[in-house]
Amino acid sequence: MSTLAEQRTTTLETPIQRARKPFQFRRVLPLLILGFGSLLMIAPFVWIIQAAFGETSKAFVIPPLWFPVNPSLDNFISAFEQVPFQLFTWNTLKIATIVTIGQLITCSLAAYAFARLQFRGKNIVFFLLLSSLMIPSQVTLVPTFIIMRQLGLYNTHASLILPALISPFGVFLLRQYFLTIPAELEDAARVDGASVFTIYLRIILPLSGPVLTTLAILTFVAQWNSYIGPLIYINKIELQVITVGLTLMRGRFGAGALGPIAAGIFMAVVPVLIVFLLLQRYIIKSIVTTGIKT
Amino acid sequence: MQAAPSAPSAPSVTYNVLKRREAMIAYLFIAPTLVGFLLFVVGPMIIGIGISFFKWNLLTPPVFVGLDNYTRLFSGDPRLGTIYSTTVRLAIQVIICNIGFGLFFAVLLDRKMPNFLRNFFRLSYFFPFVVSGAAVAIIWTFLFNKDLGPLNYYLGLLGVNERINWLLSSDWSPIAIIITDVWKNVGFYILVFLGGLQGISRDFYEAAEVDGATGWQQFRSITVPLLTPTILFLLVISVIGALQIFDQPNILTGGGPGDATRTIVMYIYEQGFKFFDMGYASTLALSLFVIILILTVIQFRLSRSWVFYQ
Secondary structure, three states, X not given: OHHHHHHHHHHHHHHHHHHHOOOOHHHHHHHHHHHHHHHHHHHHHHHHHHHHHOOHHHOOXXXXXXXXXXXXXXXXXXXXXXXXXXXXXXXXXXXXHHHHHHHHHHHHXXXXXXXXXXXXXXXXXXXHHHHHHHOOHHHHHHHHHHHHHHOOOOOOOHHHHHHHOOOHHHHHHHHHHHOOOOHHHHHHHHHOOOOHHHHHHHHHHHHOHHHHHHHHHHHHHHHHOOOHHHHHXXXXXXXOOHHHHHHHHHHHHOXXXXXXXXHHHHHHHHHHHHHHXXXXXXXXXXXXXXXXHO | OOOOOXXXXXXXXXXXXXXXXXXXXXXXXXHHHHHHHHHHHHHHXXXXXXXXXXXXXXXXXXXXXXXXXXHHHHHHOHHHHHHXXXXXXXHHHHHHHHHHHHHHHHHHHOOOOOHHHHHHHHHHHHHHHHOOHHHHHHHHHHHOOOOOOHHHHHHHHOOOOOOOOOOOOOOOHHHHHHHHHHHHHHHHHHXXXXXHHHOOOHHHHHHHHXXXXXXXXXXXXXXXXXXXXXXXXXXXXXXXXXXXXXXHHHHHOOOOOOOOOOOHHHHHHHHHHOOOOHHHHHHXXXXXXXXXXXXXXXXXXXXXXXXXXX
């Protein structure tokens, strides 16, 4: 008995003893490692910003510069001169916005049906949707291309938009959230004579702000960043999107001209950065919850 | 699954009508998803299987060739073995690095520290994950540049005298791809691991401390076992993802030198959209699908022996 009590007092004392010591290398070391790691993550972006705003001839030199020399917008101007970057941006924005709105509609409707309504075949359809999450999208690349071509949609934005309008992942994400909304709320509305659609529109959707935001961010960012789709389906420069546009720029300038390409990268990354900084708590939370629930 | 909605205490005829109407509405609700799913997931899967029995360059009508594409897949394609082994080697290294570094940094981040510092670290590690793979790969082509790249310059300061030919040597180009991939994706792994770590009750550690367990012992006997569901999740999705690496090698090295960094998806893309051999490209895609399916099933089977659910 006494030994146990003794042990307890010693363990209780340890944190106090630790706190008393002014500096302990062991406690600072993790912070140093983390700091070094985040330096490695941030440095490439800093270097790109330097190259985007600095003098073109000084962008890519040894030893590397970390601050722009004679800052100007010259690189941005020559980026726009070489390729129709404003079109790339507009196309990307248009596609990503339509896809995001489309997915919010299709996924929330289906998710509501799977979460709340009773119908024949519900479980089997839901299972099929879920198992398709395991089908790598690249596997259907060739046949989807052929379907698009038969539909006359090669070289149109529709070929990028249509397949992305639905998302089994989105259905799953929203369904899991809808299941956590108390059913009593809907019962009350039903007693008052509200239709299923009214309940979905007036009760479920307003209560699902966070998860809808999450899905919107994930969809928008994925679409903004997609590369292989536009690479295959779009063969006209005026219809092209930012990601492929950047690689086209690299082709035109050659690997030496970092400045204008860095300006292009800067323009491609900044919208994502803004969305990310504004809504990071949704993004992080969604990653963590989908990580745990799946 | 879900309890049926409370039946209204009306006559059963009305109830049946209501039930049927609810089903009708439900079908309308899932219709858009279902149509898209049939057109762009199920349809292409079936068509893909069909095309694999044909030779088709899109310009002339398809020619039925029986199992020719499969014969070529199993014995007639000298490049395929190299490409699959490159893909698998890249995938294994990428997965190990991402999970290893992800867990390492997540454990460090889970320690006591001022909140602003933790947020800053979390943001800086995670940000590359939301940047497009194409932009990331272009940034790294410059960083990896042999003569003017910052990477070789700082390695030189650290005493690496030889300038590494990151993108043009068959020894270094796979490493360049792994570095780029880990730099881009490790933040995702860190976040998921952090989520898992936060789900572990502090009580376990307090009890272990009472028993006098060291930090390493606690990590091995508490943290890792309780994180096994998270590890399984990350393993499954990273196997699916890593076997499909495309953006980085396509932009960084174009698959070269030779086939040193050519992944299977690059090869599918090449066969389909450069050589316009739709039949063989579909056969290759199906082979990847089957491999991923088998690996996923194996992982879930094996997981029974090592994943620990609380």
